[in-house]
Amino acid sequence: MTVSRSGVLELAVLGSLHENPLHGYELRKRLNTLLGMFRAFSYGSLYPCLKGLLNDGLIVEEEPPDDVVLGRRSKIVYKLTAEGKERLQELLTQAGPSSWEDESFGIHFAFFRHTEAEVRLRILEGRRSRLEERMENVRTALARTRERLDSYTLELQRHGLESVEREVRWLNELINTERAQADKSQSERDKRPDSDE
Amino acid sequence: MTVSRSGVLELAVLGSLHENPLHGYELRKRLNTLLGMFRAFSYGSLYPCLKGLLNDGLIVEEEPPDDVVLGRRSKIVYKLTAEGKERLQELLTQAGPSSWEDESFGIHFAFFRHTEAEVRLRILEGRRSRLEERMENVRTALARTRERLDSYTLELQRHGLESVEREVRWLNELINTERAQADKSQSERDKRPDSDE
DNA sequence: TTCAGATGTATCAGCTCGATACATCGCTCA
DNA sequence: TGAGCGATGTATCGAGCTGATACATCTGAA
Numbered sequence: 001m002t003v004s005r006s007g008v009l010e011l012a013v014l015g016s017l018h019e020n021p022l023h024g025y026e027l028r029k030r031l032n033t034l035l036g037m038f039r040a041f042s043y044g045s046l047y048p049c050l051k052g053l054l055n056d057g058l059i060v061e062e063e064p065p066d067d068v069v070l071g072r073r074s075k076i077v078y079k080l081t082a083e084g085k086e087r088l089q090e091l092l093t094q095a096g097p098s099s100w101e102d103e104s105f106g107i108h109f110a111f112f113r114h115t116e117a118e119v120r121l122r123i124l125e126g127r128r129s130r131l132e133e134r135m136e137n138v139r140t141a142l143a144r145t146r147e148r149l150d151s152y153t154l155e156l157q158r159h160g161l162e163s164v165e166r167e168v169r170w171l172n173e174l175i176n177t178e179r180a181q182a183d184k185s186q187s188e189r190d191k192r193p194d195s196d197e
Numbered sequence: 198m199t200v201s202r203s204g205v206l207e208l209a210v211l212g213s214l215h216e217n218p219l220h221g222y223e224l225r226k227r228l229n230t231l232l233g234m235f236r237a238f239s240y241g242s243l244y245p246c247l248k249g250l251l252n253d254g255l256i257v258e259e260e261p262p263d264d265v266v267l268g269r270r271s272k273i274v275y276k277l278t279a280e281g282k283e284r285l286q287e288l289l290t291q292a293g294p295s296s297w298e299d300e301s302f303g304i305h306f307a308f309f310r311h312t313e314a315e316v317r318l319r320i321l322e323g324r325r326s327r328l329e330e331r332m333e334n335v336r337t338a339l340a341r342t343r344e345r346l347d348s349y350t351l352e353l354q355r356h357g358l359e360s361v362e363r364e365v366r367w368l369n370e371l372i373n374t375e376r377a378q379a380d381k382s383q384s385e386r387d388k389r390p391d392s393d394e
Numbered sequence: 395t396t397c398a399g400a401t402g403t404a405t406c407a408g409c410t411c412g413a414t415a416c417a418t419c420g421c422t423c424a
Numbered sequence: 425t426g427a428g429c430g431a432t433g434t435a436t437c438g439a440g441c442t443g444a445t446a447c448a449t450c451t452g453a454a
Binding site: 029032033034035036037038106109110112113134135138141142145149150151152153155156157159160161163164166167170174 | 226229230231232233234235303306307309310331332335338339342346347348349350352353356357358360361363364367371
Binding site: 023024025026043044047048051074075076 | 432434435
Protein backbone atom coordinates (compact mmCIF):
# COMPACT_ATOMS: atom_id res chain seq x y z
CA MET A 1 0.00 0.00 0.00
CA THR A 2 3.04 2.21 0.28
CA VAL A 3 3.05 3.06 -3.39
CA SER A 4 0.31 3.77 -5.91
CA ARG A 5 -1.41 0.61 -7.02
CA SER A 6 -5.05 0.50 -7.93
CA GLY A 7 -6.14 -3.08 -7.50
CA VAL A 8 -7.11 -3.66 -11.08
CA LEU A 9 -3.64 -2.78 -12.30
CA GLU A 10 -2.26 -5.01 -9.59
CA LEU A 11 -4.36 -7.90 -10.86
CA ALA A 12 -3.28 -7.23 -14.42
CA VAL A 13 0.41 -7.17 -13.55
CA LEU A 14 0.40 -10.12 -11.17
CA GLY A 15 -1.71 -12.14 -13.59
CA SER A 16 0.67 -11.47 -16.45
CA LEU A 17 3.80 -12.15 -14.45
CA HIS A 18 2.26 -15.35 -13.16
CA GLU A 19 2.22 -16.72 -16.68
CA ASN A 20 5.82 -15.77 -17.34
CA PRO A 21 8.34 -13.23 -16.07
CA LEU A 22 8.51 -9.99 -18.00
CA HIS A 23 10.10 -6.56 -17.95
CA GLY A 24 8.12 -3.34 -17.99
CA TYR A 25 8.14 -2.55 -21.66
CA GLU A 26 7.11 -6.03 -22.70
CA LEU A 27 4.57 -6.26 -19.90
CA ARG A 28 2.85 -3.20 -21.26
CA LYS A 29 2.72 -4.59 -24.77
CA ARG A 30 1.39 -7.93 -23.58
CA LEU A 31 -1.25 -6.37 -21.41
CA ASN A 32 -2.43 -4.05 -24.15
CA THR A 33 -2.59 -6.92 -26.61
CA LEU A 34 -4.48 -9.02 -24.11
CA LEU A 35 -7.01 -6.29 -23.45
CA GLY A 36 -7.39 -5.22 -27.06
CA MET A 37 -9.95 -2.48 -27.52
CA PHE A 38 -10.88 -2.46 -23.87
CA ARG A 39 -8.04 -0.72 -22.24
CA ALA A 40 -4.47 0.49 -22.67
CA PHE A 41 -2.07 1.06 -19.81
CA SER A 42 0.57 3.75 -19.80
CA TYR A 43 4.08 3.72 -18.38
CA GLY A 44 3.03 6.34 -15.92
CA SER A 45 0.88 3.76 -14.18
CA LEU A 46 2.86 0.58 -14.86
CA TYR A 47 6.26 1.57 -13.54
CA PRO A 48 4.99 2.96 -10.24
CA CYS A 49 2.89 -0.18 -9.89
CA LEU A 50 5.90 -2.43 -10.44
CA LYS A 51 7.83 -0.39 -7.92
CA GLY A 52 5.05 -0.80 -5.39
CA LEU A 53 4.77 -4.53 -5.92
CA LEU A 54 8.54 -4.87 -5.59
CA ASN A 55 8.45 -2.80 -2.45
CA ASP A 56 5.81 -5.03 -0.92
CA GLY A 57 7.68 -8.19 -1.82
CA LEU A 58 5.06 -9.50 -4.23
CA ILE A 59 7.53 -9.54 -7.11
CA VAL A 60 11.33 -9.70 -7.36
CA GLU A 61 13.90 -9.01 -10.03
CA GLU A 62 14.84 -12.17 -11.81
CA GLU A 63 18.52 -13.08 -12.05
CA PRO A 64 19.63 -12.87 -15.68
CA PRO A 65 20.59 -16.23 -17.17
CA ASP A 66 24.39 -16.73 -17.11
CA ASP A 67 24.93 -16.30 -20.83
CA VAL A 68 23.68 -12.73 -20.72
CA VAL A 69 25.65 -11.64 -17.69
CA LEU A 70 28.59 -10.36 -19.67
CA GLY A 71 26.72 -7.40 -21.13
CA ARG A 72 25.36 -4.69 -18.92
CA ARG A 73 21.78 -5.62 -18.17
CA SER A 74 19.36 -2.98 -19.23
CA LYS A 75 16.20 -5.02 -18.88
CA ILE A 76 14.74 -5.57 -15.43
CA VAL A 77 12.78 -8.80 -15.53
CA TYR A 78 10.28 -9.35 -12.74
CA LYS A 79 8.73 -12.56 -11.47
CA LEU A 80 6.20 -13.43 -8.79
CA THR A 81 7.18 -14.39 -5.27
CA ALA A 82 5.21 -16.81 -3.12
CA GLU A 83 3.45 -13.84 -1.54
CA GLY A 84 2.70 -12.54 -5.01
CA LYS A 85 1.05 -15.79 -5.97
CA GLU A 86 -0.96 -15.71 -2.78
CA ARG A 87 -2.06 -12.16 -3.44
CA LEU A 88 -3.03 -13.07 -7.00
CA GLN A 89 -5.21 -15.90 -5.75
CA GLU A 90 -6.82 -13.48 -3.35
CA LEU A 91 -7.56 -11.00 -6.14
CA LEU A 92 -8.92 -13.75 -8.35
CA THR A 93 -11.23 -15.05 -5.65
CA GLN A 94 -12.76 -11.88 -4.36
CA ALA A 95 -15.19 -10.09 -6.64
CA GLY A 96 -16.61 -6.87 -5.27
CA PRO A 97 -18.46 -4.01 -6.94
CA SER A 98 -15.20 -2.72 -8.41
CA SER A 99 -14.99 -5.90 -10.50
CA TRP A 100 -17.78 -4.71 -12.73
CA GLU A 101 -16.62 -1.16 -13.18
CA ASP A 102 -15.91 -0.35 -16.80
CA GLU A 103 -12.16 -0.22 -16.24
CA SER A 104 -11.91 -3.35 -14.14
CA PHE A 105 -14.28 -5.69 -15.89
CA GLY A 106 -12.08 -6.28 -18.94
CA ILE A 107 -9.12 -7.17 -16.74
CA HIS A 108 -11.10 -9.59 -14.61
CA PHE A 109 -12.55 -11.15 -17.72
CA ALA A 110 -9.16 -11.50 -19.36
CA PHE A 111 -8.03 -13.66 -16.43
CA PHE A 112 -11.20 -15.70 -16.16
CA ARG A 113 -9.34 -18.90 -16.99
CA HIS A 114 -7.68 -18.65 -13.59
CA THR A 115 -10.81 -17.92 -11.59
CA GLU A 116 -13.44 -20.18 -10.06
CA ALA A 117 -16.69 -20.75 -11.93
CA GLU A 118 -18.64 -19.25 -9.05
CA VAL A 119 -16.61 -16.04 -9.10
CA ARG A 120 -16.95 -15.78 -12.86
CA LEU A 121 -20.72 -15.93 -12.53
CA ARG A 122 -20.71 -13.34 -9.77
CA ILE A 123 -18.69 -10.93 -11.90
CA LEU A 124 -20.77 -11.42 -15.04
CA GLU A 125 -24.04 -11.01 -13.20
CA GLY A 126 -22.71 -8.06 -11.25
CA ARG A 127 -21.77 -6.29 -14.43
CA ARG A 128 -25.08 -7.05 -16.01
CA SER A 129 -27.08 -5.60 -13.16
CA ARG A 130 -24.79 -2.59 -13.02
CA LEU A 131 -25.40 -1.88 -16.70
CA GLU A 132 -29.11 -2.42 -16.39
CA GLU A 133 -29.29 -0.09 -13.43
CA ARG A 134 -27.38 2.58 -15.30
CA MET A 135 -29.64 2.25 -18.34
CA GLU A 136 -32.67 2.54 -16.14
CA ASN A 137 -31.32 5.77 -14.64
CA VAL A 138 -30.54 7.24 -18.03
CA ARG A 139 -33.94 6.32 -19.38
CA THR A 140 -35.86 7.84 -16.49
CA ALA A 141 -33.68 10.96 -16.51
CA LEU A 142 -34.37 11.24 -20.22
CA ALA A 143 -38.10 10.78 -19.73
CA ARG A 144 -38.20 13.35 -16.95
CA THR A 145 -36.54 16.04 -19.06
CA ARG A 146 -39.20 18.51 -20.07
CA GLU A 147 -37.53 20.28 -22.98
CA ARG A 148 -37.24 18.23 -26.13
CA LEU A 149 -33.76 17.34 -27.23
CA ASP A 150 -32.39 17.92 -30.69
CA SER A 151 -31.90 15.09 -33.14
CA TYR A 152 -28.16 14.80 -32.54
CA THR A 153 -28.55 14.33 -28.82
CA LEU A 154 -31.31 11.81 -29.35
CA GLU A 155 -29.16 9.91 -31.81
CA LEU A 156 -26.34 9.86 -29.27
CA GLN A 157 -28.71 8.51 -26.63
CA ARG A 158 -30.07 5.89 -28.98
CA HIS A 159 -26.65 4.69 -30.01
CA GLY A 160 -25.37 4.65 -26.44
CA LEU A 161 -28.30 2.68 -25.11
CA GLU A 162 -28.19 0.27 -28.01
CA SER A 163 -24.51 -0.43 -27.41
CA VAL A 164 -25.14 -1.20 -23.78
CA GLU A 165 -28.13 -3.36 -24.62
CA ARG A 166 -25.86 -5.35 -26.89
CA GLU A 167 -23.36 -5.81 -24.08
CA VAL A 168 -26.13 -7.03 -21.81
CA ARG A 169 -27.17 -9.60 -24.40
CA TRP A 170 -23.55 -10.68 -24.67
CA LEU A 171 -23.36 -11.06 -20.91
CA ASN A 172 -26.56 -13.11 -20.94
CA GLU A 173 -25.07 -15.55 -23.40
CA LEU A 174 -21.92 -15.87 -21.33
CA ILE A 175 -23.92 -16.37 -18.15
CA ASN A 176 -26.01 -19.08 -19.77
CA THR A 177 -22.91 -20.87 -20.95
CA GLU A 178 -21.33 -20.66 -17.52
CA ARG A 179 -24.46 -21.93 -15.87
CA ALA A 180 -24.81 -24.80 -18.28
CA GLN A 181 -21.25 -25.84 -17.57
CA ALA A 182 -21.72 -25.47 -13.84
CA ASP A 183 -24.87 -27.61 -13.96
CA LYS A 184 -23.10 -30.20 -16.04
CA SER A 185 -20.14 -30.59 -13.73
CA GLN A 186 -22.51 -30.47 -10.78
CA SER A 187 -24.54 -33.39 -12.07
CA GLU A 188 -21.34 -35.21 -12.90
CA ARG A 189 -20.21 -34.78 -9.33
CA ASP A 190 -23.59 -36.02 -8.13
CA LYS A 191 -23.34 -39.09 -10.33
CA ARG A 192 -27.13 -39.10 -10.66
CA PRO A 193 -28.94 -36.67 -13.00
CA ASP A 194 -32.10 -36.02 -10.95
CA SER A 195 -34.84 -33.81 -12.32
CA ASP A 196 -34.97 -31.48 -9.31
CA GLU A 197 -32.16 -28.96 -9.13
CA MET B 198 -5.76 28.75 -17.81
CA THR B 199 -5.24 29.64 -14.18
CA VAL B 200 -7.40 26.85 -12.87
CA SER B 201 -8.02 23.28 -13.93
CA ARG B 202 -10.15 23.07 -17.04
CA SER B 203 -9.70 20.40 -19.63
CA GLY B 204 -11.19 21.77 -22.82
CA VAL B 205 -13.84 19.14 -23.16
CA LEU B 206 -15.32 20.00 -19.79
CA GLU B 207 -15.08 23.65 -20.71
CA LEU B 208 -17.06 22.98 -23.88
CA ALA B 209 -19.65 21.01 -21.95
CA VAL B 210 -20.14 23.74 -19.36
CA LEU B 211 -20.13 26.68 -21.73
CA GLY B 212 -22.44 24.86 -24.11
CA SER B 213 -24.93 24.10 -21.36
CA LEU B 214 -24.85 27.57 -19.86
CA HIS B 215 -25.30 29.05 -23.32
CA GLU B 216 -28.70 27.43 -23.56
CA ASN B 217 -29.77 28.67 -20.14
CA PRO B 218 -28.13 29.75 -16.88
CA LEU B 219 -27.68 27.02 -14.30
CA HIS B 220 -26.12 26.33 -10.92
CA GLY B 221 -23.59 23.58 -10.33
CA TYR B 222 -25.86 20.85 -9.07
CA GLU B 223 -28.37 21.27 -11.87
CA LEU B 224 -25.62 21.66 -14.45
CA ARG B 225 -24.27 18.28 -13.49
CA LYS B 226 -27.66 16.62 -13.80
CA ARG B 227 -28.34 18.21 -17.18
CA LEU B 228 -24.96 17.29 -18.54
CA ASN B 229 -25.24 13.70 -17.37
CA THR B 230 -28.72 13.42 -18.84
CA LEU B 231 -27.51 14.93 -22.09
CA LEU B 232 -24.60 12.52 -22.35
CA GLY B 233 -26.51 9.45 -21.24
CA MET B 234 -24.40 6.32 -21.26
CA PHE B 235 -21.39 8.11 -22.65
CA ARG B 236 -20.07 10.00 -19.74
CA ALA B 237 -20.79 11.24 -16.25
CA PHE B 238 -19.12 14.22 -14.65
CA SER B 239 -18.35 14.51 -10.98
CA TYR B 240 -18.44 17.51 -8.71
CA GLY B 241 -14.73 17.23 -8.30
CA SER B 242 -14.28 18.36 -11.88
CA LEU B 243 -17.32 20.61 -12.31
CA TYR B 244 -16.82 22.98 -9.41
CA PRO B 245 -13.14 23.65 -10.12
CA CYS B 246 -14.07 24.18 -13.76
CA LEU B 247 -16.77 26.69 -12.86
CA LYS B 248 -14.31 28.47 -10.61
CA GLY B 249 -11.80 28.63 -13.43
CA LEU B 250 -14.31 29.95 -15.93
CA LEU B 251 -15.46 32.55 -13.43
CA ASN B 252 -11.89 33.53 -12.77
CA ASP B 253 -11.23 34.02 -16.49
CA GLY B 254 -14.38 36.09 -16.94
CA LEU B 255 -16.11 33.61 -19.25
CA ILE B 256 -19.05 33.25 -16.87
CA VAL B 257 -20.54 35.43 -14.12
CA GLU B 258 -22.92 34.88 -11.23
CA GLU B 259 -26.41 35.82 -12.22
CA GLU B 260 -28.33 38.25 -10.02
CA PRO B 261 -31.21 36.44 -8.36
CA PRO B 262 -34.64 37.67 -9.54
CA ASP B 263 -36.17 40.16 -7.07
CA ASP B 264 -38.81 37.82 -5.72
CA VAL B 265 -36.20 35.43 -4.35
CA VAL B 266 -33.98 38.04 -2.75
CA LEU B 267 -35.67 37.85 0.63
CA GLY B 268 -34.40 34.36 1.41
CA ARG B 269 -30.71 33.71 1.78
CA ARG B 270 -29.54 32.55 -1.62
CA SER B 271 -27.90 29.19 -1.52
CA LYS B 272 -27.81 28.59 -5.26
CA ILE B 273 -25.14 30.23 -7.36
CA VAL B 274 -26.49 30.57 -10.87
CA TYR B 275 -23.96 31.18 -13.62
CA LYS B 276 -24.44 32.62 -17.08
CA LEU B 277 -22.15 33.28 -20.04
CA THR B 278 -20.45 36.60 -20.62
CA ALA B 279 -19.66 37.98 -24.07
CA GLU B 280 -16.16 36.52 -23.76
CA GLY B 281 -17.73 33.20 -22.80
CA LYS B 282 -19.85 33.16 -25.92
CA GLU B 283 -16.81 33.98 -27.99
CA ARG B 284 -14.85 31.18 -26.39
CA LEU B 285 -17.71 28.77 -26.98
CA GLN B 286 -17.77 29.64 -30.68
CA GLU B 287 -14.04 29.06 -30.78
CA LEU B 288 -14.39 25.63 -29.17
CA LEU B 289 -17.22 24.72 -31.50
CA THR B 290 -15.28 25.73 -34.58
CA GLN B 291 -11.96 24.10 -33.93
CA ALA B 292 -11.79 20.30 -34.17
CA GLY B 293 -8.42 18.78 -33.43
CA PRO B 294 -7.33 15.23 -32.55
CA SER B 295 -8.72 15.65 -29.04
CA SER B 296 -12.22 15.93 -30.52
CA TRP B 297 -12.26 12.26 -31.40
CA GLU B 298 -10.91 10.93 -28.16
CA ASP B 299 -13.34 8.66 -26.37
CA GLU B 300 -14.04 11.15 -23.63
CA SER B 301 -14.41 14.20 -25.87
CA PHE B 302 -16.31 12.82 -28.81
CA GLY B 303 -19.62 12.44 -26.98
CA ILE B 304 -19.48 16.02 -25.79
CA HIS B 305 -18.70 17.40 -29.21
CA PHE B 306 -21.46 15.28 -30.69
CA ALA B 307 -23.98 16.40 -28.09
CA PHE B 308 -23.45 20.01 -29.20
CA PHE B 309 -23.46 19.31 -32.93
CA ARG B 310 -26.54 21.41 -33.48
CA HIS B 311 -24.42 24.47 -32.73
CA THR B 312 -21.49 23.57 -34.97
CA GLU B 313 -20.89 24.08 -38.68
CA ALA B 314 -21.55 21.21 -41.08
CA GLU B 315 -17.91 21.21 -42.13
CA VAL B 316 -16.69 20.82 -38.55
CA ARG B 317 -19.20 18.06 -37.90
CA LEU B 318 -17.84 16.10 -40.84
CA ARG B 319 -14.27 16.66 -39.71
CA ILE B 320 -15.05 15.31 -36.25
CA LEU B 321 -16.99 12.29 -37.48
CA GLU B 322 -14.33 11.36 -40.00
CA GLY B 323 -11.57 11.97 -37.51
CA ARG B 324 -13.17 9.63 -35.03
CA ARG B 325 -13.73 7.01 -37.68
CA SER B 326 -10.12 6.96 -38.76
CA ARG B 327 -8.98 6.95 -35.15
CA LEU B 328 -11.09 3.87 -34.42
CA GLU B 329 -9.98 2.14 -37.60
CA GLU B 330 -6.36 2.78 -36.78
CA ARG B 331 -6.79 1.42 -33.29
CA MET B 332 -8.51 -1.72 -34.56
CA GLU B 333 -5.73 -2.23 -37.07
CA ASN B 334 -3.16 -2.04 -34.28
CA VAL B 335 -5.05 -4.48 -32.10
CA ARG B 336 -5.51 -6.91 -34.95
CA THR B 337 -1.85 -6.95 -35.93
CA ALA B 338 -0.72 -7.18 -32.32
CA LEU B 339 -3.08 -10.10 -31.93
CA ALA B 340 -1.79 -11.78 -35.08
CA ARG B 341 1.82 -11.28 -34.02
CA THR B 342 1.29 -12.96 -30.65
CA ARG B 343 2.84 -16.38 -30.83
CA GLU B 344 1.24 -18.09 -27.86
CA ARG B 345 -2.38 -18.98 -28.36
CA LEU B 346 -4.84 -17.20 -26.15
CA ASP B 347 -7.50 -18.90 -24.10
CA SER B 348 -11.14 -18.80 -25.10
CA TYR B 349 -12.07 -16.06 -22.62
CA THR B 350 -9.47 -13.68 -23.93
CA LEU B 351 -10.47 -14.43 -27.50
CA GLU B 352 -14.09 -13.81 -26.65
CA LEU B 353 -13.16 -10.49 -25.09
CA GLN B 354 -11.24 -9.53 -28.23
CA ARG B 355 -14.09 -10.59 -30.46
CA HIS B 356 -16.67 -8.63 -28.53
CA GLY B 357 -14.45 -5.57 -28.30
CA LEU B 358 -13.69 -5.49 -32.00
CA GLU B 359 -17.29 -6.11 -32.90
CA SER B 360 -18.44 -3.21 -30.76
CA VAL B 361 -16.01 -0.87 -32.42
CA GLU B 362 -16.94 -2.14 -35.86
CA ARG B 363 -20.52 -1.29 -35.02
CA GLU B 364 -19.53 2.21 -34.01
CA VAL B 365 -17.68 2.63 -37.31
CA ARG B 366 -20.78 1.61 -39.21
CA TRP B 367 -22.79 4.09 -37.17
CA LEU B 368 -20.29 6.82 -38.03
CA ASN B 369 -20.50 5.89 -41.69
CA GLU B 370 -24.23 6.37 -41.68
CA LEU B 371 -23.92 9.73 -39.98
CA ILE B 372 -21.22 10.83 -42.38
CA ASN B 373 -23.35 9.87 -45.37
CA THR B 374 -26.28 11.81 -44.00
CA GLU B 375 -24.13 14.84 -43.35
CA ARG B 376 -22.65 14.68 -46.81
CA ALA B 377 -26.03 14.33 -48.46
CA GLN B 378 -27.25 17.40 -46.62
CA ALA B 379 -24.11 19.34 -47.47
CA ASP B 380 -24.46 18.45 -51.15
CA LYS B 381 -28.07 19.45 -51.13
CA SER B 382 -27.49 22.87 -49.62
CA GLN B 383 -24.49 23.29 -51.87
CA SER B 384 -26.51 22.71 -55.03
CA GLU B 385 -29.19 25.00 -53.68
CA ARG B 386 -26.63 27.74 -53.26
CA ASP B 387 -25.29 27.16 -56.76
CA LYS B 388 -28.74 27.35 -58.27
CA ARG B 389 -27.45 25.11 -61.08
CA PRO B 390 -26.86 21.37 -60.49
CA ASP B 391 -23.77 20.85 -62.71
CA SER B 392 -22.25 17.39 -62.96
CA ASP B 393 -18.67 18.43 -62.16
CA GLU B 394 -18.08 19.44 -58.57
C1' DT C 395 -41.84 16.37 15.25
C1' DT C 396 -38.55 13.88 13.45
C1' DC C 397 -36.28 11.77 10.05
C1' DA C 398 -34.97 10.44 5.46
C1' DG C 399 -33.87 11.92 1.05
C1' DA C 400 -33.25 15.36 -2.42
C1' DT C 401 -30.84 19.62 -3.18
C1' DG C 402 -26.69 22.27 -2.95
C1' DT C 403 -21.52 23.80 -2.57
C1' DA C 404 -16.99 22.34 -1.88
C1' DT C 405 -12.54 19.80 -1.08
C1' DC C 406 -9.07 16.01 -0.95
C1' DA C 407 -6.33 11.77 -1.49
C1' DG C 408 -5.26 8.69 -4.76
C1' DC C 409 -4.70 7.39 -9.21
C1' DT C 410 -4.12 7.76 -14.36
C1' DC C 411 -2.77 9.73 -18.76
C1' DG C 412 0.10 11.96 -22.08
C1' DA C 413 4.27 13.94 -22.73
C1' DT C 414 8.76 13.85 -22.21
C1' DA C 415 13.65 12.68 -21.27
C1' DC C 416 17.29 9.80 -21.93
C1' DA C 417 19.83 5.73 -23.42
C1' DT C 418 20.79 1.51 -26.18
C1' DC C 419 20.24 -1.67 -29.96
C1' DG C 420 20.01 -3.26 -34.69
C1' DC C 421 18.99 -2.08 -39.25
C1' DT C 422 19.55 0.31 -43.67
C1' DC C 423 21.39 3.51 -46.92
C1' DA C 424 25.15 6.08 -48.63
C1' DT D 425 32.32 3.69 -41.67
C1' DG D 426 29.10 6.01 -39.75
C1' DA D 427 24.89 8.64 -39.92
C1' DG D 428 20.30 8.20 -39.14
C1' DC D 429 16.15 6.05 -37.60
C1' DG D 430 12.77 3.40 -35.41
C1' DA D 431 12.07 -0.03 -31.87
C1' DT D 432 13.29 -1.14 -27.31
C1' DG D 433 13.80 0.13 -22.55
C1' DT D 434 13.38 2.70 -17.81
C1' DA D 435 11.62 6.51 -15.52
C1' DT D 436 9.32 10.91 -14.01
C1' DC D 437 6.11 14.91 -13.93
C1' DG D 438 2.22 18.07 -14.43
C1' DA D 439 -2.39 18.26 -15.21
C1' DG D 440 -6.65 16.43 -14.47
C1' DC D 441 -10.45 13.23 -13.00
C1' DT D 442 -13.00 10.05 -9.80
C1' DG D 443 -15.07 8.63 -5.58
C1' DA D 444 -15.60 9.71 -1.11
C1' DT D 445 -16.63 12.78 2.06
C1' DA D 446 -18.20 16.90 4.74
C1' DC D 447 -21.58 19.99 5.68
C1' DA D 448 -25.85 22.61 5.20
C1' DT D 449 -30.76 23.44 3.70
C1' DC D 450 -35.31 22.27 2.30
C1' DT D 451 -39.38 19.31 1.71
C1' DG D 452 -42.57 15.85 2.52
C1' DA D 453 -44.01 11.73 4.83
C1' DA D 454 -44.74 9.04 8.96
